Amino acid sequence: MSIATAPAISPMDIRTFHERMGRVYHQPIRVRSFTNKRFTVNFRVPLDQLRRVVPDAIELDEIRDTGYGMFGMCACDFWVNRLGWLPIPPVRNNDMLCRVSTKIRKGPNLYRAYYTLRSDSSSKFLGFFGRRFSHFRKHTSSFERVDDGAQYVLRCDADDPLCQGELRAVMASVSKQVPATTAFRDVQEATEFVFNLDGSCGYSYERNMLSFQKIDYPTWDMYFCHECEYKFPLVEYVSETFGLDLEFDCVLFMQNTPQTWGSSWLYRNRM
Numbered sequence: 001m002s003i004a005t006a007p008a009i010s011p012m013d014i015r016t017f018h019e020r021m022g023r024v025y026h027q028p029i030r031v032r033s034f035t036n037k038r039f040t041v042n043f044r045v046p047l048d049q050l051r052r053v054v055p056d057a058i059e060l061d062e063i064r065d066t067g068y069g070m071f072g073m074c075a076c077d078f079w080v081n082r083l084g085w086l087p088i089p090p091v092r093n094n095d096m097l098c099r100v101s102t103k104i105r106k107g108p109n110l111y112r113a114y115y116t117l118r119s120d121s122s123s124k125f126l127g128f129f130g131r132r133f134s135h136f137r138k139h140t141s142s143f144e145r146v147d148d149g150a151q152y153v154l155r156c157d158a159d160d161p162l163c164q165g166e167l168r169a170v171m172a173s174v175s176k177q178v179p180a181t182t183a184f185r186d187v188q189e190a191t192e193f194v195f196n197l198d199g200s201c202g203y204s205y206e207r208n209m210l211s212f213q214k215i216d217y218p219t220w221d222m223y224f225c226h227e228c229e230y231k232f233p234l235v236e237y238v239s240e241t242f243g244l245d246l247e248f249d250c251v252l253f254m255q256n257t258p259q260t261w262g263s264s265w266l267y268r269n270r271m
Contacts, residue, residue: 032083045068118234
């Protein structure tokens with residue numbers, strides 16, 4: 001899939017866009033979760049174009065030596081069952097998250113991490129605290145989910161029309177078979193690039209500070225989804241506003257997966 005381009009915008013406009021997406025701050029505690037299902041819609045973007053939507057302090061991750069990076073949207077639902085060392089009654093949450101595949105420096109180390117432009121959650125609890133204490137630019141939004149075994153549908157009704165979205169996937173189309181659209185040789189290579197990361201990251205324009213969060217991942221059992229329809233106004237807006245030639249790559253699917261998000265603190269890299 002290719003979306004028409006528009007002229008790139010100025011650095012001040014980039015800052016305004018990121019601030020519209022939400023706040024970046026510390027996350028003082030670890031969060032453990034269990035994902036029911038996650039679909040990630042991935043688009044290839046030339047690196048020089050993708051550079052326009054990511055702060056200069058964040059580096060881009062290249063798909064092999066193709067000259068392309070990855071821009072995507074996750075649609076998922078999960079339970080949070082532990083905050084720090086404290087077990088809690090499971091908090092069910094639906095989520096849509098817009099992400100870029102990046103790298104971030106912290107001291108002498110370079111980490112592979114995804115950078116979040118925006119995240120919407122159905123849980124008022126997670127939305128409230130995530131908006132104030134994370135780098136995910138989180139908001140609380142209304143969701144509708146259908147998960148009947150034949151199809152998976154997730155709709156987000158965000159207050160900001162730009163951040164509404166819908167994904168509809170046919171479960172019978174999930175397989176390891178490689179789609180003709182993807183730049184990856186197989187599902188293992190796709191998994192390695194998109195999900196086998198060191199963690200997630202963020203950047204605060206207000207404070208001129210970075211954030212890196214280590215994530216404890218499982219051994220992924222990843223699949224391609226071959227029949228998936230979606231509408232993401234935010235993806236269309238970013239493409240048109242920043243002049244990105246998006247090419248649809250693939251939809252990746254996983255389910256029944258535990259993860260632990262570590263604590264994170266804003267910092268200035270001095271290397």
